[in-house]
Amino acid sequence: MVTGAGQGIGHAIALALAERGARVIATDLKPPHETARKIGLTATSLQLDVTQEADWRSAYVKSLEVGEVDIVVNNAGYFPNRLIEELDLPTWRRTMATNLDSHFLSAKYFLPAMRKKKWGRFVGISSNMVGLAIPGMSHYIASKMGIIGFMRGLANDVANDGITANAVLPGLINTLATAPQSDEQKRATWEQQAIKRMGEPEDVSGAILFLTSDDAAGQAIVVDGGQYRIG
Ligand SMILES: NC(=O)c1ccc[n+]([C@@H]2O[C@H](COP(=O)([O-])OP(=O)(O)OC[C@H]3O[C@@H](n4cnc5c(N)ncnc54)[C@H](O)[C@@H]3O)[C@@H](O)[C@H]2O)c1
Numbered sequence: 657m658v659t660g661a662g663q664g665i666g667h668a669i670a671l672a673l674a675e676r677g678a679r680v681i682a683t684d685l686k687p688p689h690e691t692a693r694k695i696g697l698t699a700t701s702l703q704l705d706v707t708q709e710a711d712w713r714s715a716y717v718k719s720l721e722v723g724e725v726d727i728v729v730n731n732a733g734y735f736p737n738r739l740i741e742e743l744d745l746p747t748w749r750r751t752m753a754t755n756l757d758s759h760f761l762s763a764k765y766f767l768p769a770m771r772k773k774k775w776g777r778f779v780g781i782s783s784n785m786v787g788l789a790i791p792g793m794s795h796y797i798a799s800k801m802g803i804i805g806f807m808r809g810l811a812n813d814v815a816n817d818g819i820t821a822n823a824v825l826p827g828l829i830n831t832l833a834t835a836p837q838s839d840e841q842k843r844a845t846w847e848q849q850a851i852k853r854m855g856e857p858e859d860v861s862g863a864i865l866f867l868t869s870d871d872a873a874g875q876a877i878v879v880d881g882g883q884y885r886i887g
Pocket of ligand 1: 659660661662663664665666683684685704705706707731732733734735754781782783784825826827828829830831832833834
C-alpha cells in the first residue's frame, strides 16, 4: 500500500513496487485511477485521506479483497511554507495529521496481519530538510523529524516479528509540489549536492525497494544527491 500515490514520489514508488512484483494498492485523497491503470491488473486504487482514522479503517477493510497488506509506504505529505509569525494552529495540526498521524494509524490497522505473518515493512517518507537551514518550515521539519522518531520506536516494538520500520529522507525532488519554485531556487539547492541536478521521483524509489526487501534490516536513508552534511 502506498499513500499519496496519485502523483510525484508516491506514483513512482507504486510503479517501482509493482515492477518488482508487488500487488499494489495505490491510495490518495481521490482514488488514483491513473496510477493503477499504468500498473495494470495487479493494482487497485483506493480513496484514503491519511489524516482520517475512518478512512484508514475502510482502506483496511477494502484491502482484504486484495489480500493482506505486508508493505506500507507512507508517502502523502503536506508542506506549506509559513514563517513562524504566519504559522497558525490549523496549519500546524494539518501538517502533523498528514505527515505524522498517518504513520501511527497505518501501524494500528496493518500491523496485526504482519505480526501473524511474521513479515512486514513500514517505510515513512521523511525529508533531508531535517538537516538543512530552510526558513518557514518549522512545522514541516518537526513532523519529518517525528517520522524518524516514530519509525525508530515502532522498529523496537515489532522487530521480533520480522517487521521493519524505516525512513527515507529525499532531497529536493522534481514533482508538481516543487514545480512552483523558480529555476534559480532549484539550482541553489542542487548546487549544494555532489550530483549537480535536481532529484527525480525515480531516484527515491530505489531506496524504497531496498527497505521493503528481505535484505534490509533498518536505517534512515538520505537520498539527496549528496547535499546533506553530517554533524
Ligand atoms: N518533492 C520534494 O522535493 C520532497 C523532498 C523531501 C520529501 N518529500 C516528501 O515526499 C512526499 C511526496 O512529495 P511529492 O513531492 O511527491 O508531493 P506531491 O504534492 O507531488 O504529491 C503528494 C501526494 O499526496 C497526496 N496527499 C496530500 N495530502 C493527503 C492526505 N491527507 N491524504 C492522502 N493523500 C494526500 C496528494 O494528493 C498528492 O497526490 C511528501 O511526504 C513530501 O514531504 C518531498
